[in-house]
Each structure stands twice: as C-alpha cells, then as structure tokens.
Amino acid sequence: MTITFFELLNPILNKEIAFLSNQLQISIDEVYQLILDEAERNQAEWYSDRVPDLNYEEPACRLAYLYIVAAANASTFQYVIESNKDLLNYVLGIAKERHELKICAFGAGPGTELMAMAKFFETQKLGISVSVDFQLLDKVKEWASSWYGIREQVNESFKNLYGANRSKWPIIPSGNLLPCDVTDLDQLPYLGSVWGQDIYVLNFLLSEIFNDNPRLRSFLTQVVKFAPTGARFIFIERRGLMWEQRIKNIARESGLTLSPFIESRCDRLVSEEPSNLGQIYDAIQESRKPRLTWNVVYSIGVKQ
Numbered sequence: 001m002t003i004t005f006f007e008l009l010n011p012i013l014n015k016e017i018a019f020l021s022n023q024l025q026i027s028i029d030e031v032y033q034l035i036l037d038e039a040e041r042n043q044a045e046w047y048s049d050r051v052p053d054l055n056y057e058e059p060a061c062r063l064a065y066l067y068i069v070a071a072a073n074a075s076t077f078q079y080v081i082e083s084n085k086d087l088l089n090y091v092l093g094i095a096k097e098r099h100e101l102k103i104c105a106f107g108a109g110p111g112t113e114l115m116a117m118a119k120f121f122e123t124q125k126l127g128i129s130v131s132v133d134f135q136l137l138d139k140v141k142e143w144a145s146s147w148y149g150i151r152e153q154v155n156e157s158f159k160n161l162y163g164a165n166r167s168k169w170p171i172i173p174s175g176n177l178l179p180c181d182v183t184d185l186d187q188l189p190y191l192g193s194v195w196g197q198d199i200y201v202l203n204f205l206l207s208e209i210f211n212d213n214p215r216l217r218s219f220l221t222q223v224v225k226f227a228p229t230g231a232r233f234i235f236i237e238r239r240g241l242m243w244e245q246r247i248k249n250i251a252r253e254s255g256l257t258l259s260p261f262i263e264s265r266c267d268r269l270v271s272e273e274p275s276n277l278g279q280i281y282d283a284i285q286e287s288r289k290p291r292l293t294w295n296v297v298y299s300i301g302v303k304q
C-alpha cells in the first residue's frame, strides 16, 4: 500500500463538500453543480489568452481545482524531481544529510507540492524520516483550508500505512500558507520565513500572472538575493516560447543560472485511479473528468 493522489483527495473533497452544503443550506448535488460551473469557468479563463479572472476565493472554484487539476500538477512536480538528475541528487543529498528539506512555493494554491513530496519520498524508500517544511505563498488566503486539509490527510494516510510513530514515516510535513501577492514588493519585509529555503517552486504561476510583470521579477530578484548559494528554483509551465521567455527574463534579472528547457508530457498519470476520488467522481465524471495528462516545459535555476 502506498499513497496515491486521488485517494488522498477523496476525504478532503468529501469534508469540504459536506461543509459547503451545510453552510449554504443546499444539497450535495447542488454543490456538485456549483463545482461543475466553476470548472467550466476555470477552463475558459485559463485559455482566454489574457490575465485569467479566477474565482479562487469561492469554495466551489477551489473544489473544482482539487477535483480536476491537483493530482496532475502534483504528478508534474514529482516527475520533475525524479527525472532531473541534478535536482534529484540535490534533494536526496540534503534529505540524507540533514533529514530535512525546506521548500517555498510561489502561487502554491492548495499545496499540491506537498502531495508530490509525500509520494516522492515514499517511493524513494530512504529508510529515514525526512521533515519537509513548506512555506506556501499565495495571494488567495482562502487556499488555507485546502492546504491544511491536504497536510492533515497526508498525516492520516502515513499513520494508517506506517503507524503512529512518525519516525517511521517517509516524511513529516509542516509549514504555513502565507497570504502574499508575489508582485507586491511591499510584502517582502514580512517574509522572513522564505529566505533560506533549499527549493523554490513556481508551478503554473507564470501563466496565471500572465503578463511579463516587472514587479514579479523584482520580487524574485530579492528572494534570490537572500536565498542560500546553491538553492534550486524550479519553474514548471505550459509549453510555449512565451513562458520560456518569461522564465529567462526572471533568471537574467535575478542572476539565476538556468538549466536548458526540457519539454515533457504524460499521457496517463502513473499508478493513479480517478475513481478513488469516490462520490464526487461517481456523480460528475460523465460531465467532467479529472485531468490525467500533462504537457509542460520546465527549467531549474541555481543560485550562484
């Protein structure tokens, strides 16, 4: 038995859907309809070819993200860590030496990065327990409910798989979601906890900021300045020269050394069964299925 993304998401979705139904005094089926409406809206906004106008403040919009996108994006991040030799050695080296790893994600949303690291370390079978601390920055503070839900469920799953003694778990997760617009330089003085991370991640953030935003570049330049030498900056985006150019501009301004861009695709998420999402999948999969594929470009920046 191992952790899988869809099994992990099942109780989180059930709990949040039951809460919403109770709070809005509507039936579970009506909540499913709200989720379908938001899913359709998200899709249209993501491919609108302008700054997407998303309703992440709305619970149904976040639930649509968890149902459709979270597993695919977690899988992408896990894939990049496993397939990039330099990054893999870097992560495993720190984990084996310090038994801890510090990760900061910009535009982290619900914390799909934690899902990825849970599955990654479980697959690696290092025989040690690694404390993985996450500092998640997102301008939408409402993601906190999903982030704490995911963290609680990872703990619950490891407890069921490995027992109550945490030293037997592949990872012990901790961390915070910090409400922060990463194009707002005024927020930098409050971000003491993001300096000194081992890994910084921008997983599908640039396409939501969309424009080649000089304030984002200035923000990241400051982060790079205070990051430890050798820290890795992982950029993952949709394919397309426009996104590659955005990443190059950030690297040039901040002084990061970028790896070559690598295009990767996945035609079916490995060892993932969407029906493990449970009731929501049974109810709405005919109208909308979770994403089981991805098609990305990525590059790893290194702080010199």
Ligand SMILES: C[S@@+](CC[C@H](N)C(=O)[O-])C[C@H]1O[C@@H](n2cnc3c(N)ncnc32)[C@H](O)[C@@H]1O
Pocket (backbone or CB within 6 Å): 056, 069, 070, 073, 074, 105, 106, 107, 108, 109, 110, 111, 112, 113, 137, 138, 139, 140, 143, 180, 181, 182, 183, 202, 203, 204, 205, 208, 209
């Ligand atoms: C497509 S989601 C990616 C979430 C996560 N990294 C993943 O891969 O699943 C993009 C996230 O970026 C956040 N975001 C968009 N613009 C932002 C900004 N200016 N500052 C901080 N977060 C932002 C959104 O709220 C959203 O959670």
